[in-house]
Amino acid sequence: MGDRGFLVELGDEISRQINQKVRALFIGLAGHNLKGIKELVPGYRSLMVVYDPLVSSLSSFKSQIMDIWGTVDEAQLPSPRIVEIPVVYGDEFGPDLEWVAHYLKMTPEEVIRLHTQPTYQVYMIGFMPGYPYMGEVVDSLVTPRRETPRTDVMQGSVGIAQKQTGIYPVTSPGGWQIIGRTPIRLFDPQKNPPSFLEMGYRVNFYPITAKEM
Amino acid sequence: MAAVKSIEVLSPGLQTTIQDLGRFGYGHYGVPSSGALDSFSLRIANRLVDNSENYACLETTLMGLRLKALTDVCVAVTGADLQLQINKQALKMWCSHVLKKGDILSFIGPRSGCRAYIAVGGGIITPFVLGSQSTNLFSGFGGFEGRSLQKGDTLSIDSPEAKLPMAGRALKSQWVPKYPSVWTLRVVWGPQDNDFTNKGKRTLTHTLYRASSQSDRSGIRLEGAEIQRKNDTAESIISEGLISGSIQVPGDGKPIIILGETVSGGYRKIATVITADLHLLGQIKPGDEIQFAAISLEEAHRALEVVSKPHLRPNGCVADLR
Numbered sequence: 274m275g276d277r278g279f280l281v282e283l284g285d286e287i288s289r290q291i292n293q294k295v296r297a298l299f300i301g302l303a304g305h306n307l308k309g310i311k312e313l314v315p316g317y318r319s320l321m322v323v324y325d326p327l328v329s330s331l332s333s334f335k336s337q338i339m340d341i342w343g344t345v346d347e348a349q350l351p352s353p354r355i356v357e358i359p360v361v362y363g364d365e366f367g368p369d370l371e372w373v374a375h376y377l378k379m380t381p382e383e384v385i386r387l388h389t390q391p392t393y394q395v396y397m398i399g400f401m402p403g404y405p406y407m408g409e410v411v412d413s414l415v416t417p418r419r420e421t422p423r424t425d426v427m428q429g430s431v432g433i434a435q436k437q438t439g440i441y442p443v444t445s446p447g448g449w450q451i452i453g454r455t456p457i458r459l460f461d462p463q464k465n466p467p468s469f470l471e472m473g474y475r476v477n478f479y480p481i482t483a484k485e486m
Numbered sequence: 487m488a489a490v491k492s493i494e495v496l497s498p499g500l501q502t503t504i505q506d507l508g509r510f511g512y513g514h515y516g517v518p519s520s521g522a523l524d525s526f527s528l529r530i531a532n533r534l535v536d537n538s539e540n541y542a543c544l545e546t547t548l549m550g551l552r553l554k555a556l557t558d559v560c561v562a563v564t565g566a567d568l569q570l571q572i573n574k575q576a577l578k579m580w581c582s583h584v585l586k587k588g589d590i591l592s593f594i595g596p597r598s599g600c601r602a603y604i605a606v607g608g609g610i611i612t613p614f615v616l617g618s619q620s621t622n623l624f625s626g627f628g629g630f631e632g633r634s635l636q637k638g639d640t641l642s643i644d645s646p647e648a649k650l651p652m653a654g655r656a657l658k659s660q661w662v663p664k665y666p667s668v669w670t671l672r673v674v675w676g677p678q679d680n681d682f683t684n685k686g687k688r689t690l691t692h693t694l695y696r697a698s699s700q701s702d703r704s705g706i707r708l709e710g711a712e713i714q715r716k717n718d719t720a721e722s723i724i725s726e727g728l729i730s731g732s733i734q735v736p737g738d739g740k741p742i743i744i745l746g747e748t749v750s751g752g753y754r755k756i757a758t759v760i761t762a763d764l765h766l767l768g769q770i771k772p773g774d775e776i777q778f779a780a781i782s783l784e785e786a787h788r789a790l791e792v793v794s795k796p797h798l799r800p801n802g803c804v805a806d807l808r
Contacts, residue, residue: 274755275729275732278729299514311510314513316726319726321727397725399749400725443625462622466515467515471515
């Protein structure tokens with residue numbers, strides 16, 4: 274990461290176990306407040322550390338991080354929160370629901386049932402403020418991205434793409450298949466923390482009616 | 487704090503936003519730093535009007551905004567030479583001036599560089615959001631109501647009258663940057679340079695790239711030779727963190743220099759622009775040419791120490807010409 278950042282890689286695939294290690298290291302480093310660290314950004318399988326090279330050196334971070342990693346006990350981590358997220362599926366709120374059902378040769382109701390079935394893991398927050406990368410979508414619901422991305426995906430839109438599902442925190446361009454929308458605000462810069470979801474959280478979706486939106 | 491409505495935007499130009507040195511410590515919530523793309527010019531502009539270096543300024547792009555002083559204010563304009571004018575007469579940049587009530591500050595258009603910075607003595611008053619006044623245009627928060635400035639907006643300044651005596655400060659001429667139209671940016675390889683062929687890496691450092699008109703505050707898109715990936719690598723990677731200066735190579739092989747509006751991405755990064763050269767990125771305009779020079783990590787850190795030595799730091803090189 275150039276001359277002011279580095280990635281600590283804890284595996285090379287998407288898995289809950291590897292992501293749990295990333296979370297453990299993230300919490301461990303955040304708790305130590307190491308001098309010179311400007312930013313910690315957890316990813317699926319790596320933790321990015323951004324530092325001020327005028328304050329501390331790469332080699333000193335390496336040894337400090339190894340020391341901290343040695344003391345991290347994954348069993349002692351705060352257990353992740355489980356969050357219930359209401360979703361209005363279909364119609365104007367989920368403009369791709371019909372297409373996805375048609376593509377998968379099932380009914381829209383089956384798509385909803387499959388999407389609300391798993392407890393998803395928030396692997397990371399990224400791409401834009403408050404955007405959760407969540408997985409895994411059940412195999413029978415795996416769908417490609419839209420061939421043509423939308424220029425305006427509405428705030429709160431719930432989308433799927435391959436094995437992932439996500440929620441758009443603000444209205445923005447996007448290429449995922451939009452199957453529903455949640456009234457919950459995922460990012461509020463006036464709040465602390467500003468993000469409704471955090472890395473490691475578990476998420477259950479449940480269907481609500483348009484009236485409840 | 488005494489807020490005084492002091493500035494009225496008559497025309498925002500192509501794009502004018504409020505930016506400070508950026509928003510840090512919220513990357514794990516997906517919040518990027520935003521902030522002035524040319525931090526050197528922002529810091530100097532603030533020093534010239536006797537503000538703290540990190541105060542919010544106006545960042546105006548290419549055509550520049552037009553504004554009217556509603557009260558007497560002390561201002562300084564740094565960065566790109568967009569042909570600064572006061573009441574349609576040329577006005578010196580890199581120097582602080584008093585704008586009298588009713589004076590109009592404007593620009594004709596770019597001669598060199600891409601973004602000019604306007605500091606107002608006392609500082610622009612807007613709420614701090616997550617610790618910064620910088621505008622995040624993509625998520626719509628910070629700065630002035632989370633958006634770029636529009637005609638009719640008025641800006642409040644903190645006790646502008648107190649800074650009027652500061653007018654006349656200027657940056658020593660030897661420190662005033664000259665912006666080329668062919669840029670050399672120093673880079674450090676990685677983190678995924680090993681996923682590119684030797685030919686691909688050579689393409690990055692041995693061919694000229696051109697900044698595309700598709701560029702904006704999120705990144706500089708480059709036109710030029712495609713960078714070749716190794717055969718056994720997929721188009722994208724598992725999403726991970728990235729920083730401003732990261733040179734991302736998407737599937738089409740056309741590199742993009744990431745600026746400070748994203749914290750993560752799913753494409754390979756062949757190299758990263760060094761910290762000492764980051765402020766230059768804000769002055770590259772569409773059509774400019776770019777060559778990349780790869781250096782070692784140690785050389786990059788030495789380069790940063792050089793630009794950070796007290797006599798070269800903005801606060802060390804403001805001369806008082808009064």
